[in-house]
Amino acid sequence: MRRRLLLQGAAALALATSPALRAAEGAAGFDTLDLDWTDTARQRPVPVRLHLPQQATKARPTPLFVISHGIGGSRGGYSWLGRHLASQGIACLHLQHVGSDRSLWGGSVLGLVGRLQAAAQDEEALARTEDFRFALDTLLTSEAGERIDVRRIVATGHSYGANTSLLVAGAQVQREGQPLLLVDPRVAAVVVLSAPPFYGQGEPGDILGNVKVPSLHITCTEDVIRIPGYWSDLADRLRVYEAIGSRRKWLAVFQGGAHSMFTDRNGPGGALNPQAKRASQALVTAFMHAVFEGDERALTAWPGQHADILARFQGPTA
Template sequence: MGAALALGALGGCKLETETSAALGEAKALSPHDAASGASAGSASAPASAPASAPASAPAFADVSVPSRLYQAHDLDWQDLMRQRAVPVRLYLPAGRAEAPGLPLLLFSHGLGGSRRGYSYLGAYLASQGVASLHVQHVGSDRGLWTGNPFSLVGRLQDAAKESEALNRVADVRFALDQLLASEFGERIDPQRIAAAGHSYGANTTMLLAGARVQRQGQVLPLLEPRIKAAILISAPPFYGESDLAPILQDVRIPSLHITATQDVIQVPGYYSAAEDRIKVFEAMGGPSKALAVFEGGSHSIFTDRSGTGGVSLNPKVKVATRELSLAFLDHVFVGRKEGLSRWNERYGALLQRWQPAAGMA
């Protein structure tokens, strides 16, 4: 079956990222994220595989990653076929610039975000031996927050239209093509590529992962077969669709779903209860899927903003989220299970629910 989605529905529709969260993104950037170019150093994980999460609990007060452990490259690509800019930030392990065989995570930001967002995740993964490519979607990025404030709602509505949702999928595919063809391509293992996203970016990731969208009796060719796993953070349902199963049941790759009990989306014209994230998880197909639900929090706690969802809880959730992502990738790409088990032992107190797939724990 295919999905007969209403116009504007593909991105989860209207505004998946809280307006205040996106407006505050510039202030939320980590110090190391504000600099372009590369930072030299050395990382501890072997280039051929993601590192397992550290055995000891991290210092919750600091979610920043020492710049000596990763490199950050800002690349400004242009898709001539679509006449659309595709800026990206590539995080790589430091000290192993020429090492081949790196797993890759493709990351798609939420509405109003940028390639510099979610640095707590990208920099950390790179420090642990996983390349992370953060794609900026120019039709729904931080540029929305500039201009006449009285036309802001209109700009946001335009950013959530179906055409932009499809362009976001094309952005990620184009960025992957460009990366593999670039000077960095030889360092990436093409058999170990995953995609991830927050909010609108989670919808983008679901489309790339195999969500079925049907138009005029034809299923749109959105699936990206090079993607072998998906990490979905605060995934909204497809707007206007009451039955998610026909859209998501044919997803064939492992997926990790991350949310919180207060992961509520509430902006002018759109409301999505925290329970909607669970509905997406339940409808998702695939050989294996896992769910982590943090107690408390907020929709924007997973962005780079500090303090949202609780001053104390915010850094704890970020540290737990990035270590869970690493353990999941380690499980999918290497087959190691102990990382997920250790993660649950360390962070179980933060969770309202942890549901690993069979064979994950």
């Protein structure tokens, strides 16, 4: 069965699901919709997946997570996080960035490295921030947008998506000697998984000191990126965290793992993989309570509840 959601300026085709999946999502209290949008100003498709809690109304709007994938990903990724949040009454908008999405894996194997390197260039990095803005504009001006609380929008991303999320949260890079103002003032907080450095952009403090919104950083001790020309490890994740300008920032480092453990793949990181995902689900929810409700009890209790898989946990300092 297919369902349609009419958004202002676009007719969007809903996700076709199996009866079992529809029943599971109905029981969890949210609808899942695949929406094929196009930013006509840039002639760039921006496919998205929206998890929209059924309990959200215009009178009682829901927070929104806008999730940006890593290199080679898609709108279908990070379902372990998006579906969990939706089941907790939080909307999630999963972006697909067509210049750095799963299409990179197609074509000749001999050209793969070149495709990956091209996708990591400035033009695509900037286009991803425009995808974020366009998708958020489109959703908020739709009928569904009336059910979103514009005061509680969280930019979220893994790897390359973490860079995208930090840019719209206030990170400032330069091009031809001039600072680029990419911040989206609607972003009230940011959650980053495996955040790489901004390669070749200067000192982390100069770039990330402008991020003033609360932030949550999640990584692991074996969090290593291996793309030719873009090698990065845990030390880079820690430098990103330390350089953030907001005092309200939290860091969780799991013991072991792998960089791709935070995707929907079940293998990377071994036995830690499902444990880290469950712990991260609880951590993100606790972060939401702390940032938007001023209730830090769950966040304070979290490291003790997961001490057996944690290498480090750090919160705001006075």
